[in-house]
Amino acid sequence: xxxxxxxxxxxxxxxxxxxxxxxxxxxxxxxxxxxxxxxxxxxxxxxxxxxxxxxxxxxxxxxxxxxxxxxxxxxxxxxxxxxxxxxxxxxxxxxxxxxxxxxxxxxxxxxxxxxxxxxxxxxxxxxxxxxxxxxxxxxxxxxxxxxxxxxxxxxxxxxxxxxxxxxxxxxxxxxxxxxxxxxxxxxxxxxxxxxxxxxxxxxxxxxxxxxxxxxxxxxxxxxxx
Numbered sequence: 001x002x003x004x005x006x007x008x009x010x011x012x013x014x015x016x017x018x019x020x021x022x023x024x025x026x027x028x029x030x031x032x033x034x035x036x037x038x039x040x041x042x043x044x045x046x047x048x049x050x051x052x053x054x055x056x057x058x059x060x061x062x063x064x065x066x067x068x069x070x071x072x073x074x075x076x077x078x079x080x081x082x083x084x085x086x087x088x089x090x091x092x093x094x095x096x097x098x099x100x101x102x103x104x105x106x107x108x109x110x111x112x113x114x115x116x117x118x119x120x121x122x123x124x125x126x127x128x129x130x131x132x133x134x135x136x137x138x139x140x141x142x143x144x145x146x147x148x149x150x151x152x153x154x155x156x157x158x159x160x161x162x163x164x165x166x167x168x169x170x171x172x173x174x175x176x177x178x179x180x181x182x183x184x185x186x187x188x189x190x191x192x193x194x195x196x197x198x199x200x201x202x203x204x205x206x207x208x209x210x211x212x213x214x215x216x217x218x219x220x221x222x223x224x225x
Contacts (some may be wrong), residue, residue, distance in 0.1 A: 022106035097122055100129060101136055104169045105142060109157040118145050127155070133195060136170050137177040141197035141205055148208040156208040159219060168204060168223050179204045186210050186217050194220045
């Protein structure tokens with residue numbers, strides 16, 4: 001009986017150790033699916049919230065992701081006492097989200113789907129265009145947010161390597177837009193001036209958290225056509 005219990009603890013421990021990687025694999029798979037379905041996507045973009053409210057809500061979204069990635073790994077005995085063991089049947093259900101564009105930055109080998117609306121579900125496997133900001137490629141300021149994951153190359157992880165003069169290419173269903181980075185800044189989470197625009201320039205603003213671990217600020221990439 002003791003031997004069986006020991007084996008059970010070992011299995012539980014292995015499952016707990018593997019769960020973060022399995023979850024990351026699932027999110028990567030969702031990202032790949034979005035990219036694969038890009039040519040078949042149909043869009044029905046509707047505005048639901050003001051741009052400033054969405055920007056402010058990013059603080060909660062970034063903080064939620066930061067807390068999730070910092071959850072300590074418990075010992076097998078602690079896990080069995082307080083935490084249900086993840087099983088294959090508990091895998092997240094497929095998310096029905098469709099890309100409205102793709103974003104590419106060759107400098108950091110980045111190519112990601114862009115979906116409409118910054119929600120935790122959307123940001124786990126894609127970047128998100130903030131509703132009520134300007135449409136991509138139009139006069140105004142189009143804002144795209146993304147998580148800055150700890151894993152090398154995941155989502156906006158390498159965005160801090162982008163410099164003035166680098167190119168950002170955004171493909172929509174109808175057109176390809178090439179933006180040139182003109183400013184890189186780190187701001188307070190309450191600084192909504194990053195969404196400002198004039199009536200002549202076609203701007204793109206990329207938003208993520210900074211630093212990667214225990215973020216307190218926002219890393220902002222400013223670009224224009």
